[in-house]
Amino acid sequence: MARFNNLNNTAQRANAIGERIYADQVHYASMVSKLLHKSSSEKICKVKNRFHSKSGYETRNVPKSIPVTNQKPKVDIITHFPANDFLCVQEAFERDYTKMLVSQLQKIYPFIVYDVGYCSPMVNFCGLSSGLMVASRYEIAAIKFKPYSAKCGFCSIVGKGLLMMKVILGESNGCRSVGYLFNTHLQAFQGTKPIVSSQMSEILLWTTEFRERHDAPGEHVTFDILCGDFNIDNMSPGESSMASHELFEVYTDICREAPGKDHDWTVGTELRSSLLHDKSISTPEGLKAALEDPYLRQHYVIDADLQTATMDSIYNAEVKVDTHGNLVLSPVGGRRRIDVVLYRNDCPVTVKNFNFVTSLAPHTDHIPVSMTFHCDRPKTE
Template identity: 30%
Template sequence: MLLPESPFPNRALAALDSLATGLLAPSFWAINRLLDLQPTTARGGGGCRGCAGRALAAPALATLLLLSLPLATLGLLLWLPVQAARRPFVYQHAAGTAPAQPWDLRQRRTFTFLTANLCLLPSGLAKFSNLGDTPRRATAIACRLAPGSPGPRGHRDALVAPRHGHGHNGYGGTLCAPPPSPGSLRVEVAQPVPVVAQPVPVVAEAVPVPLAERLPADADFLCLQEVFDAGAAAILRRQLAGTFPHLLFGVGGLGLRGGRLKLLDSGLLLASRYPLLAARYHGFPNGAREDALAAKGLLAVQVLLGSTRGQRVVGYLGCTHLQAPAGDAPIRQAQLGLALRWLQLFREEQEQDGDVVAFDVFCGDLNFDNCSPGDELNQRHHLFEVYQDPCRRGPGQEQPWAIGTLLNYLKIYEEPVSTPEGMRRTLSQPGGRQQYLAGPILANGQPAPVAPGPWHGRRVDYLLFRQHRGAPPLRTEVAGVSFITQLATYSDHLPVALRLDVAPVSP
């Protein structure tokens, strides 16, 4: 499959899109600045001086918006038809990347995956999640996802060689040893340390959790959600390109799609150290209310991992972001069904005779958890019979060490969770998790009564995998799981990392 390297098939359409975007820009800027006037709970975000400044700015911005409406109307009339020709994603790759290296199927190989919801919307919209200042946050996040000089390209034995021993500290935090099955995953972590701030009550026995302060430096694949802002996406692409030679961005169709207006793309961005053989995007047809304005859907890719005896060694990766509002469990249920069907069709379309499949991973922000009574419908979806979730034991039952990935957004700037180190210490305690993680909800989105037992919080960000039944037989095992605190104050979600070992099945 030839992956498109520009959003439009020719320069004329690209020029028309630029013209339309320019005509829309003043109105967009004014609306964004008006929304951006709302304060956050960050230090310095309020106060009388801030209120006075906002009171003076609001009328001026409203006047500018009214004056720009004629230009915006013309721009919209030009923008809508041009979007019909926009491609579903854009491929960015580094020139001169090395071909796939030989793979001895008798040896174990290891791959690291990271999923993260970054809340990189235009600053005014990000304020609804108590964030904002999107360009600054995008720069900080990009430097943390791909720090330092460009990573090695081509042959990467140092990054994918087998790792020996237990508790290998490859995530920059804690890891677990390969288990015989996901249900018996053993986590090795340091003992929790006290919170260096106002103490919170301990509500249950402390359970060690796999928390890490730093993002994995050896991540092979990044699956990012809510990269909606075009400027933020450009910042990420520039920084990630040195480490991840293969990126997909601008995912999803804009304009009128299926009779619905899409003002934002899907927000998905995928980065890979390995070459992409094929990619496919499918948009969900059933988005509702504010979510319907974004082109949410599924991005599926096939990656080339190596070759053996003339056969391709490939992996499959699916990334998505489901319907958000709490009361929309039936919509999410249908979206999960569509995603499963599309993933299977994609594999059937792309697999060639003799292909060796090393892994099949499905990830993203699914917007439901495994502890809320209101999410019971989604917790029992057929998805979990096809893909394995190493963080759960069954519907409504988490592993003892699993924790929520959705923060209490109103408290993200409070001192105990304002730094990666502080957040790790705080969330190492049951009381800290209960205070700073979003709690379980009812079907209407209201807080659910606290059930007895350990506090997990809402784990809405998932990294799932499934075994491949084929020849030659390879087995996928969980080598590590980590919840990462390095994006403290930059997002209202915790990134999640999963390390998989791929090895031959023992005779």
């Protein structure tokens, strides 16, 4: 929601974003849930059931409902947010505008943390907060924020850091189920400085410390999720060292096929600032159509081919064309994916859906991402 992304009318955008999320969660998600329930109840298979009769064993075809499961997550570009238990936001720097967003979100999320950070000459020169916010349907048991020790450029006046939370999911047979949720926003435009790598190392240290401090006997940790705007992608040559950071060995990014290579189904999440106001992508449907077309996606989304991440190389990145002005399609065109949702490997989850969401067009310069996953419940004797 920040005003530093070529988008103005922040108050209007804050209200619009809140209204769309509310509508998606209350109306659209409910409608989809009913349709899916109806669809799954109608899916049957013919199985051979044996039963014993006086005349002996017979066989007959009996309709029987079976669960439909997929080994691989379903991936899609969608125009509405699916039902979300947690919503993580970055760049909510301005308190008054953030309160406008919160006024909408609190209708569906009873627990919301915002206006997080330290304000001091040592942390942010008394400038902006971290901009981090988390909305949760579940009670928050513990919370902590730590600012990053290294930063440069514009981020020196921003209190960026890691927001850490423990949530209570429920209790069964005396065993409490809990989850850990971490939200962050890493250094932007670091140039040749190793700032992002330093911040990712601090993430590994702080998430481990937070869990060690708040793990309790009789609790079952069902998930450990790290998400946020990392301001790096997995495929740009100039960011290869960060793509190979130890963090990606501890946490899994299902969009990555390997360091330096994303799965073919991924799309970029950072729009070209010079084209944000184009009418073709000013609606959720228009932006979805652009992301699904390789040529249009490369036209509107930044390429994953950066050599050095600077303000000029990102904000002024030109669309690649030939001498006749025709777009030259690239395998990494429109695929700078900097917004991520990761799960920690020692708390594995089964990812059911991963979505790139266009619901907020044209109110943000990023493509939100959503991950739906299944958690193992604690075993009872």
